[in-house]
Amino acid sequence: MDTLLLSRIQFGANISFHILFPTITIALGWMLLAFKLAWQRTGNEKWMEAYRFWVKVFALSFGMGVVSGITMSFQFGTNWPGFMEAVGNIAGPLLAYEVLTAFFLEAVFLGIMLFGASRVPVWMHTLATFLVAFGTTMSAFWILVLNSWMHTPAGFEMRDGVAHATDWLAIIFNPSMPYRLTHMLLASGLTVAFLIAGVSALRWLWGDRSDAVRATLRTGVFVGAALIPLQILAGDFHGLNTLEHQPAKVAAMEGNWETRGNVPLLLFAVPDEAARENRFEIGIPNGASLILKHHAAGVVPGLNDFVGEDGSVMHPPVAPVFYSFRVMVGTGFAMLFLSWGAAILMTRRRAGVEGLPRPVLWAMVPMALSGWVATLAGWYTTEIGRQPWLVTGVLNTEQAVAAVPAPMVATTLIAYLTVYAALLIAYIGAILYLARKAAHGDRPETTTPRGQPMAAHVPGE
């Protein structure tokens, strides 16, 4: 394998590993704040118990996100020096603002949030929790601005092969940014909702009947049920935005070779790029035209439009985009059925968690990781769909790669993959261990942070 492919695999592996954890911490930070405020408002200990369990998962996820994020900040330079040389004037300030407005905020206040409860007044601890959640979201904002700009660059001009900023508002609010940000924040919310529901279901199945586990199971199911329709809608809008700005990506997602109307929605197919056709197609007639153009005869762009006269292919590799997209959408619908099914069972006759049959609870357990699957599949769709461009129309991925010898990239790649695999196992193992410990009654004793007399809250009940 050559340096380009190895570098792409290495960066892909790093960013895939990394995104797992911010996807959890972005929404879990807000969830923790909600638990904390619910406790302060109602005085009900179950919320504090929920907070204490999930803050551990948060700390664990945050640590994983930090260390894998540091790795990425270096790999821009070690593996992709051409990226910053060409578009550093745009990417640089955006990354700088991420570090300045997000990284320090989260890192400093995380210390107070985790270990400071007995050292600061309650309001400051709540404020620290808020600032950590705010920081993670700011971080998501800036990095998605940069990522979106790479997909749909705006507000710049090229001088001597180097991008120069001309309009920062146009750069920040580039055409795909609002859609991508919304889609990702909802993805984070869903990931956390299903993680909380799944882990709580597991604790329930292990015999934990505490009020806290009831509360978190309900929260997970209902937040998931509320967000998934919004996400399907946001995804649809994002798709239309992509159709407008990156038609080659949509063509690959739909597996559509020729530009034409009445394009079916392919449920399954095996795209064959050599023959430039699909095998084993199963589709819904006119489906893709209806979704993308809102009428059956709507013309959908085809991949063959993106092949130069000299045979140079300027569209992304079809199969990975095509499959990833289907994995994402399939997982999304599984989330829809499970969360709505569970929500209906729980509200029917006000049955609560008792209304959930064991098979549903068991289904929730593997679905705890459904957010990860959908998020990764979605990112593969959009990022592989951006190829062969690193920055659409501006910079090829090939032009940006470092001239590092391939064996060196291969060696470090193997080292990273080994570490990541071990850490992933350890992470899931630790969450299961924490869940088992909590389920078997080894809950942290219920103490009250300084200056927070419980009685002060009870009258509100």
Place this chain on the structure above:
Amino acid sequence: MTYFGDPALWLPLTFAALMGLSILIYVVLDGFDLGVGVLFPFAEPAEKDRMVASIGPFWDANETWLVLAIGILLVAFPAAHGAILTALYLPVAIMLIGLILRGVAFEFRAKAPPARKGLWNLSFYAGSMMTALSQGYMLGMYIMGLEQRPATWAFAALTAVFLTVGYSFIGAAWLILKTEGALQRKAVGWAKGGIWGLILGLGAVSLASPLVSPRIFDKWFAMPEALFLAPLPIISAALVALLWIALRRLPARDDSFAWFPFAVSIALFALAFCGMAYSFYPYVVPEKLTIYEAASAPESLFIILIGTLFVLPMILGYTALSYRVFRGKATALSYE
């Protein structure tokens, strides 16, 4: 943008100064928590918990200064960023894996099953060692002008050891400040054991830089510069002497002067850093690329500068707040 003269001149200088400040803050702050990791095998299990407790609330923010430094290199001097990081590809990879291993160990050693704690302690130690050694190696290679030769590798191997021992020294100084009783007495012993790393490290860097580059030699030993610069080595030597005297008397019965070794370590790191900055200016890639040649477009630097001037004081402010909240002797870490 012509209010302060030519921005193509002062903007790169400002960013070089900001980057230098971030690197210095990083080396001091992550230096002490890496040092605590380096000292791990010498401590008993209960002491290990206390040592981690002394750095638990800080390590993450400390590492963020590295991200800021590398970020400034990336955004302000993109050409240099690529040149330096591709030249240091392997040590960077080792450092990153080290940072991963130690960073996750903070959480895992407290949350994974107790039977695994030994494994995570090992991960914490190994990660700290990998990080410290590779940073020292990179420092050596940088002083050697990023030239890849057996002689430069040998020098870099030396600085790797010296910086690691130097980190263990500042880690011990931190523990003298943040702990008490038996562990504090142990930390004084560790500091005495580690001070040679600091001295040899300072010596090696000070001697090698002028010998490698005639340009740096001239900057230091020409008159009258030599006179102005003389205080730098003299103050450093005096501080080392004071440190040695202090370590023989610590810990005091009323715990006075427990802050002294840590404060002096900071001063020594800062002085050494100023010396290096003076040597290498105006180069960002030694003898190849100046900060002016490597700088990004002024309009991009300007927009970062505005943000930095606004946000950096806030960062310093809430960092100070965090050190204030967790002031005093380290207590057992708990979420309660």
